[in-house]
Amino acid sequence: MGASETATTREIVIGVCRAAREASVRMGRASASEKNAALAAMARGLRGQAQWLLKKNRKDLDAASSRGLSGAMLDRLALSDSRIEQMATGIEEVIALPDPIGEVERMGRRPNGLWVGKMRIPLGVIGIIYESRPNVTADAAALCVKSGNAVVLRGGSEAIFSNTAIARILREAMSLAGLPADAVAVIERTDREAIDAMLQAEEYIDLIIPRGGEGLIRSVAEKSRIPVIKHYKGVCHIYVDEGADIDQAVLVCVNAKVQRPGVCNAMETLLVHEKAAPEFLPAVSAPLGKHGVELRGCPQTLSLVPGAVPATEEDWGTEYLDLILAVRVVPSMEEAIAHIRRHGSLHTEAILTRDHARAMRFLRDVDSSLVLVNASTRFNDGFQLGLGAEIGISTTKIHAFGPMGLTELTTTKFIAFGDGQVRT
Amino acid sequence: MGASETATTREIVIGVCRAAREASVRMGRASASEKNAALAAMARGLRGQAQWLLKKNRKDLDAASSRGLSGAMLDRLALSDSRIEQMATGIEEVIALPDPIGEVERMGRRPNGLWVGKMRIPLGVIGIIYESRPNVTADAAALCVKSGNAVVLRGGSEAIFSNTAIARILREAMSLAGLPADAVAVIERTDREAIDAMLQAEEYIDLIIPRGGEGLIRSVAEKSRIPVIKHYKGVCHIYVDEGADIDQAVLVCVNAKVQRPGVCNAMETLLVHEKAAPEFLPAVSAPLGKHGVELRGCPQTLSLVPGAVPATEEDWGTEYLDLILAVRVVPSMEEAIAHIRRHGSLHTEAILTRDHARAMRFLRDVDSSLVLVNASTRFNDGFQLGLGAEIGISTTKIHAFGPMGLTELTTTKFIAFGDGQVRT
Numbered sequence: 001m002g003a004s005e006t007a008t009t010r011e012i013v014i015g016v017c018r019a020a021r022e023a024s025v026r027m028g029r030a031s032a033s034e035k036n037a038a039l040a041a042m043a044r045g046l047r048g049q050a051q052w053l054l055k056k057n058r059k060d061l062d063a064a065s066s067r068g069l070s071g072a073m074l075d076r077l078a079l080s081d082s083r084i085e086q087m088a089t090g091i092e093e094v095i096a097l098p099d100p101i102g103e104v105e106r107m108g109r110r111p112n113g114l115w116v117g118k119m120r121i122p123l124g125v126i127g128i129i130y131e132s133r134p135n136v137t138a139d140a141a142a143l144c145v146k147s148g149n150a151v152v153l154r155g156g157s158e159a160i161f162s163n164t165a166i167a168r169i170l171r172e173a174m175s176l177a178g179l180p181a182d183a184v185a186v187i188e189r190t191d192r193e194a195i196d197a198m199l200q201a202e203e204y205i206d207l208i209i210p211r212g213g214e215g216l217i218r219s220v221a222e223k224s225r226i227p228v229i230k231h232y233k234g235v236c237h238i239y240v241d242e243g244a245d246i247d248q249a250v251l252v253c254v255n256a257k258v259q260r261p262g263v264c265n266a267m268e269t270l271l272v273h274e275k276a277a278p279e280f281l282p283a284v285s286a287p288l289g290k291h292g293v294e295l296r297g298c299p300q301t302l303s304l305v306p307g308a309v310p311a312t313e314e315d316w317g318t319e320y321l322d323l324i325l326a327v328r329v330v331p332s333m334e335e336a337i338a339h340i341r342r343h344g345s346l347h348t349e350a351i352l353t354r355d356h357a358r359a360m361r362f363l364r365d366v367d368s369s370l371v372l373v374n375a376s377t378r379f380n381d382g383f384q385l386g387l388g389a390e391i392g393i394s395t396t397k398i399h400a401f402g403p404m405g406l407t408e409l410t411t412t413k414f415i416a417f418g419d420g421q422v423r424t
Numbered sequence: 425m426g427a428s429e430t431a432t433t434r435e436i437v438i439g440v441c442r443a444a445r446e447a448s449v450r451m452g453r454a455s456a457s458e459k460n461a462a463l464a465a466m467a468r469g470l471r472g473q474a475q476w477l478l479k480k481n482r483k484d485l486d487a488a489s490s491r492g493l494s495g496a497m498l499d500r501l502a503l504s505d506s507r508i509e510q511m512a513t514g515i516e517e518v519i520a521l522p523d524p525i526g527e528v529e530r531m532g533r534r535p536n537g538l539w540v541g542k543m544r545i546p547l548g549v550i551g552i553i554y555e556s557r558p559n560v561t562a563d564a565a566a567l568c569v570k571s572g573n574a575v576v577l578r579g580g581s582e583a584i585f586s587n588t589a590i591a592r593i594l595r596e597a598m599s600l601a602g603l604p605a606d607a608v609a610v611i612e613r614t615d616r617e618a619i620d621a622m623l624q625a626e627e628y629i630d631l632i633i634p635r636g637g638e639g640l641i642r643s644v645a646e647k648s649r650i651p652v653i654k655h656y657k658g659v660c661h662i663y664v665d666e667g668a669d670i671d672q673a674v675l676v677c678v679n680a681k682v683q684r685p686g687v688c689n690a691m692e693t694l695l696v697h698e699k700a701a702p703e704f705l706p707a708v709s710a711p712l713g714k715h716g717v718e719l720r721g722c723p724q725t726l727s728l729v730p731g732a733v734p735a736t737e738e739d740w741g742t743e744y745l746d747l748i749l750a751v752r753v754v755p756s757m758e759e760a761i762a763h764i765r766r767h768g769s770l771h772t773e774a775i776l777t778r779d780h781a782r783a784m785r786f787l788r789d790v791d792s793s794l795v796l797v798n799a800s801t802r803f804n805d806g807f808q809l810g811l812g813a814e815i816g817i818s819t820t821k822i823h824a825f826g827p828m829g830l831t832e833l834t835t836t837k838f839i840a841f842g843d844g845q846v847r848t
Contacts, residue, residue, distance in 0.1 A: 255846035375842025418799025422679035
């Protein structure tokens, strides 16, 4: 550290962000081969220095357990050989994705002979603010580098040794590939002021992506002078329509609830048409019960499913992230859509139906980042939707809506080729 | 007004924004025919009630001249038969544009048989904060309605009678077409608190677009909790390369400076390669001088153009919006690009050259919303680039970069058609 020990947190953060901004110029010009070479060196570095990384991670784990962190927190924080291998293969998957930079869209000729198109370019510098999982350091850096951006990473204090060690490996890989190490920057200060300083560095950072709980995201969004892409929560609904294929609906609903209940695209509320409910609700409650799912139902649900407990008003709109499901019987698809509008989170909604007109109306009228017909909500994911790796899922509509892959870390500039055109 | 006279500004603003949010649901489902019918009724209404509008505008003009506003301000504020006709034909041009809503992009099949695509949808509610020109009320409302959004308009206090009158005509047109009048809302309170309340209405407004001077935009960006699309200023450069076609370069540079000097895409700084300067600078200074342009030059410029005055450090980076041009001789294209990076505003830059490699490098390395080869900077405009009417020019990279047409007032959601797919 040396001189930096006497510098204030703000000075250090600004220095890191300024260096990232300068490095972003070179990154914007880097070819796909250069960027892929850096990514390959990152994957090699992580594998080659796995033992050293585990030692650094051990320091974080020791500090965390002496501070009495919960088992779930410790699990999120822990690295292992297989988790390091996952980081490395994750980076290799990013190498395989096409480079979006330099793509030209909609090139065409204007009446005056000017050729006009839109060229894809990086955003510049992306700031990532995240919590305990150290793998985010590698995952986010790989996506930012591949999309030609510089990245400033600010992880949680509980993972500081792990994050700093991972960053060191990534930065060495950048240098090995002839790219600027400062394009992958980690803020090593763990005090709150570091985040505040970062969120005010609008001169140097173009976009902030917070990854973590709703509290973190809200606090970042409130303080930031830089645009923030928010992913609040996933209160995902499935609506089972009158006349739906009951067997298929049972499979889809069970999958959406239990295949991985702790993630944002798991179903949290089930809406059932009153004509489908008498057959469907008993049919779905049996396998859900076998998986240990607690049902919290409206009065009609309670009369059809003996094991269910009454839902309170608070249950609608709750993201349980657990083996709990809110269930409501509705008189029509319109009521289901109105319920979603009132209680949903714009994340993921599905209709299960045989009726074509209602399928198309649901698709049009539901305002979520992914709307599905006859499939599980669990498909809202960058890999599943064909974007490759994702850096998050935006539930607000500005810049990106839904999973954010490489393209969502870029923008376009207009380009024009003329031969002396002037305005008249 | 009645009850509203006792309500606070904040309550009124929140009421207007909430009503716009509710109206946005219907707007998102409106067909192109419905939206075009509303727009046609707006154009008819403006023409049919022109005399009434002029009377209302007269009240603003009288108040403004009694408050001693400048002639230029009064001119921006004034309506006339021809300006009202321009508003009406502007709306008719928006009718002619294709409706972006409902377009599905990149529909394709995933390995599991799920069909996935991206459907274009409105943003929801757009807030426009603008200064004296009352025509913005009609122009902005037309673009928001055509793109399926609701709009909340907050114009300057000096145009309050004109804006309120225009809004009344537009709202009547919406009702005539069977669309909700509240989707076109004007905030009639002129105190500062109205803007503050609007900028905090993040529950109801999705995007804020400020239109006006740099002061307005900075103050909106600082206070807003809603994403803001910024258009700060246009410090546009032309770089005349070694070996450029001198005659063509003179025509393009004169056009870029004098065709309309008061707009953001006019050239403000001319950069000339030192090998082109001895022939080009005398050749361009003659017609520029004839148009009354004052040249402010670096020492080398002064030695080549006797009439030029010395440029100070402040001249680089100044948006004159006037018949003044900063001129600098540079030793290389790299120096020109570095100058642009240091002093530019990411708005519009052009290279005039015969050299293919340098043309392509300039295009790649200059980071502006429009980069041109051998054409005037004056082409950075929605109509000129083929977008149709524009609602502004973004000089920041999030969500939109460059002129914003209808598409930039929308986003996409993912849609998926399945037949029972689940995640394994």
